[in-house]
Amino acid sequence: xxxxxxxxxxxxxxxxxxxxxxxxxxxxxxxxxxxxxxxxxxxxxxxxxxxxxxxxxxxxxxxxxxxxxxxxxxxxxxxxxxxxxxxxxxxxxxxxxxxxxxxxxxxxxxxxxxxxxxxxxxxxxxxxxxxxxxxxxxxxxxxxxxxxxxxxxxxxx
Amino acid sequence: xxxxxxxxxxxxxxxxxxxxxxxxxxxxxxxxxxxxxxxxxxxxxxxxxxxxxxxxxxxxxxxxxxxxxxxxxxxxxxxxxxxxxxxxxxxxxxxxxxxxxxxxxxxxxxxxxxxxxxxxxxxxxxxxxxxxxxxxxxxxxxxxxxxxxxxxxxxxxxxxxxxxxxxxxxxxxxxxxxxxxxxxxxxxxxxxxxxxxxxxxxxxxxxxxxxxxxxxxxxxxxxxxxxxxxxxxxxxxxxxxxxxxxxxxxxxxxxxxxxxxxxxxxxxxxxxxxxxxxxxxxxxxxxxxx
Amino acid sequence: xxxxxxxxxxxxxxxxxxxxxxxxxxxxxxxxxxxxxxxxxxxxxxxxxxxxxxxxxxxxxxxxxxxxxxxxxxxxxxxxxxxxxxxxxxxxxxxxxxxxxxxxxxxxxxxxxxxxxxxxxxxxxxxxxxxxxxxxxxxxxxxxxxxxxxxxxxxxxxxxxxxxxxxxxxxxxxxxxxxxxxxxxxxxxxxxxxxxxxxxxxxxxxxxxxxxxxxxxxxxxxxxxxxxxxxxxxxxxxxxxxxxxxxxxxxxxxxxxxxxxxxxxxxxxxxxxxxxxxxxxxxxxxxxxxxxxxxxxxxxxxxxxxxxxxxxxxxxxxxxxxxxxxxxxxxxxxxxxxxxxxxxxxxxxxxxxxxxxxxxxxxxxxxxxxxxxxxxxxxx
Numbered sequence: 001x002x003x004x005x006x007x008x009x010x011x012x013x014x015x016x017x018x019x020x021x022x023x024x025x026x027x028x029x030x031x032x033x034x035x036x037x038x039x040x041x042x043x044x045x046x047x048x049x050x051x052x053x054x055x056x057x058x059x060x061x062x063x064x065x066x067x068x069x070x071x072x073x074x075x076x077x078x079x080x081x082x083x084x085x086x087x088x089x090x091x092x093x094x095x096x097x098x099x100x101x102x103x104x105x106x107x108x109x110x111x112x113x114x115x116x117x118x119x120x121x122x123x124x125x126x127x128x129x130x131x132x133x134x135x136x137x138x139x140x141x142x143x144x145x146x147x148x149x150x151x152x153x154x155x156x157x
Numbered sequence: 158x159x160x161x162x163x164x165x166x167x168x169x170x171x172x173x174x175x176x177x178x179x180x181x182x183x184x185x186x187x188x189x190x191x192x193x194x195x196x197x198x199x200x201x202x203x204x205x206x207x208x209x210x211x212x213x214x215x216x217x218x219x220x221x222x223x224x225x226x227x228x229x230x231x232x233x234x235x236x237x238x239x240x241x242x243x244x245x246x247x248x249x250x251x252x253x254x255x256x257x258x259x260x261x262x263x264x265x266x267x268x269x270x271x272x273x274x275x276x277x278x279x280x281x282x283x284x285x286x287x288x289x290x291x292x293x294x295x296x297x298x299x300x301x302x303x304x305x306x307x308x309x310x311x312x313x314x315x316x317x318x319x320x321x322x323x324x325x326x327x328x329x330x331x332x333x334x335x336x337x338x339x340x341x342x343x344x345x346x347x348x349x350x351x352x353x354x355x356x357x358x359x360x361x362x363x364x365x366x367x368x369x370x371x372x373x374x375x376x377x378x379x380x381x382x383x384x385x386x387x388x389x390x391x392x393x394x395x396x397x398x399x400x401x402x403x404x405x406x407x408x409x410x411x412x413x414x415x416x417x418x419x420x421x422x423x424x425x426x427x428x429x430x431x432x433x434x435x436x437x438x439x440x441x442x443x444x445x446x447x
Numbered sequence: 448x449x450x451x452x453x454x455x456x457x458x459x460x461x462x463x464x465x466x467x468x469x470x471x472x473x474x475x476x477x478x479x480x481x482x483x484x485x486x487x488x489x490x491x492x493x494x495x496x497x498x499x500x501x502x503x504x505x506x507x508x509x510x511x512x513x514x515x516x517x518x519x520x521x522x523x524x525x526x527x528x529x530x531x532x533x534x535x536x537x538x539x540x541x542x543x544x545x546x547x548x549x550x551x552x553x554x555x556x557x558x559x560x561x562x563x564x565x566x567x568x569x570x571x572x573x574x575x576x577x578x579x580x581x582x583x584x585x586x587x588x589x590x591x592x593x594x595x596x597x598x599x600x601x602x603x604x605x606x607x608x609x610x611x612x613x614x615x616x617x618x619x620x621x622x623x624x625x626x627x628x629x630x631x632x633x634x635x636x637x638x639x640x641x642x643x644x645x646x647x648x649x650x651x652x653x654x655x656x657x658x659x660x661x662x663x664x665x666x667x668x669x670x671x672x673x674x675x676x677x678x679x680x681x682x683x684x685x686x687x688x689x690x691x692x693x694x695x696x697x698x699x700x701x702x703x704x705x706x707x708x709x710x711x712x713x714x715x716x717x718x719x720x721x722x723x724x725x726x727x728x729x730x731x732x733x734x735x736x737x738x739x740x741x742x743x744x745x746x747x748x749x750x751x752x753x754x755x756x757x758x759x760x761x762x763x764x765x766x767x768x769x770x771x772x773x774x775x776x777x778x779x780x781x782x783x784x785x786x787x788x789x790x791x792x793x794x795x796x797x798x799x800x801x802x803x804x805x806x807x808x809x810x811x812x813x814x815x816x817x818x819x820x821x822x823x824x825x826x827x
Contacts, residue, residue: 058354062349068348069348070348071346072346072347072348072349072351073346073355074355075343075356098349100352141359141360144359144381145356148319148345149289149319149378149381149382150289150291150317150318150319150323150345150379151319178587178590179540179541179589179590181541182552183550185548220742222550222734222740223732223740224732224734225731225732226730248758261547261548262547263547263548263549263550265552270587406755406757407754407756407757407762409728409729410728410730411587412585412587412589413784414582414587414588414726414728415726415727415728415729415747416726416728416747416749417729417754419776419780421697421775421780422697422780422783423784427585445768446755446762446763447763
């Protein structure tokens, strides 16, 4: 079972190319999960105990907005990382994540992984080098959306 | 003295326009179609003499008489018989008047002006189209043509919009998909029930299996979007010269003689609007003009 | 020198020229004194010309003075270039009648008589050559300019008294007249008396010269002309170093000098109004209560905030960016767009700038510290 999970981990873009022993360290904290359409993978305010390597299906990140109900602020799909709040800070989820269709993930136990990272700084640094770029690209994409490009942008008027 | 050039190309002796001089040709609104709350497609047919045929990506100067004139890219497909389609977003007095002209009303048309997408060279290329907002309008004719080409290239269309209600040409998208194109839409935010993507259009690039060496990208939308999309495409291995962008400045004459649409060394109504991103354009878009 | 196409005229030759041009149906314009300046105006006789009037120019200053000099053309350039006659500051492009589905477009045709310029300067002739490329050689040429220009007669007068603001020698446009004119005149006031050398530069000029009469130009007159031009060149104290200038400015768009000049520039647009090559125009539609409309074209200026307006606001909102646009267009991007410089060295923009900004000085300052950039805060 661990071996099969290790392969899934090593095959996911987040960990692709890392040495096999690193993938196995991650796999030791991971298991397969499946979600039905509309099921919540994570819930706003809940402890950020695990994150998901998305394998199939798409997920919507939602924030509740009084008067508007739920607002989808981002969608994620296969090969992407769902969940960053497990790394630092309050370790609580900031959004809901809802399955838009049947979703399959490799769920990774955050506490288990962070314990291994603390014990093995080489592994910890390798982990950071994979997660940090995801955070950076999400931040940059968010900044672009802050511009409200299509709302008042100069396009073909 | 009749205002003619030496070869008589500008106007006939009695001053009738041929549509490329400063005098517009009268065109009648044949039909209108509302695309979104503030976007309308207006189809125009000539009352008398017709303007020269257009190529996908070129623009016309459209006049609402007594109100003014603006540059509007053709959103129709070259070679299609019948009225010429222009898709207009209501952003000012002139575009408001154009978009609200009733069927039967007369508008003025000059052109076509400027450069085009060059779809004829793309038969065997993979073509990646990235459009933001109403930027899909100047690309629509090119996408129609590309989706029907005989060749080995694939066609991928990425569309970004503010929210699902702002997406234009959704019926066309079904047609493009039916012809084998991949069409992905993403919005800045959406209510649940939206089954497309939420996020900036450039994030969709990471989900594509791009073959950079055989891909040509066509970009039209807000300049910031094109700048970041082009930079991402270069990171993914596309040669900057194979990224074509459609640029906008204040266009008034269409003929390169009024000066308003300057972008450094370029007169965009004459040298653009469609330009390769490589070299000059990449540098110009990186500069602070303000 | 094609001496067969040159004659020596007495002062009565100018009178004959004016009459001859009127006889040929031209509306003749020449330098006249109006509102304290020498500007193009109707000339019916040589008495209308500014005999003994001189212009004293410096950055931000222009004054006329008079003395008993018999010269008609002993001045440099005034605030109004000849451009305005071929490319009017305002013109109606078309009118419409009717409304709704019954609109009729009626192009407005130019019915002005052909114009003759007597007393344009070589730098102004060069400016017309630039406008010919911009407005006349476009794929869609300006109909009004093209028609007026094709019919115009240009008698240029070589410069005997350049202003301190002139730098035509740097731009290769003066003080001598090379080509492109119908007639070139050189006013001589030496020991031989008050005479003019007249040279023909076109077939129309040939026929006018033939009708003018005059006598063969003696070698002494040619010598006097050569000395005059030599003196004019020597008097040209202002310089613009054009060596690699287009590239220099193109690579210095973030030079601190642009901030420096922006502190002085009022963004008033005077320089663009007096410039003989500035060609920018705007189109405005107006209507009256009957529903009749017209489209008007007017000169526009890149110093106007609305000039670069796109949906969302002006592209160039700061004075810095607008001065930079103007100066780099004249000396750099004009080459990319029209394969020629946009400046002829007439110095008007220096004289008529209310704060005396000098484009040659700005260019020199950038050359002196090529590559310097404004410190920018680091970007996150």
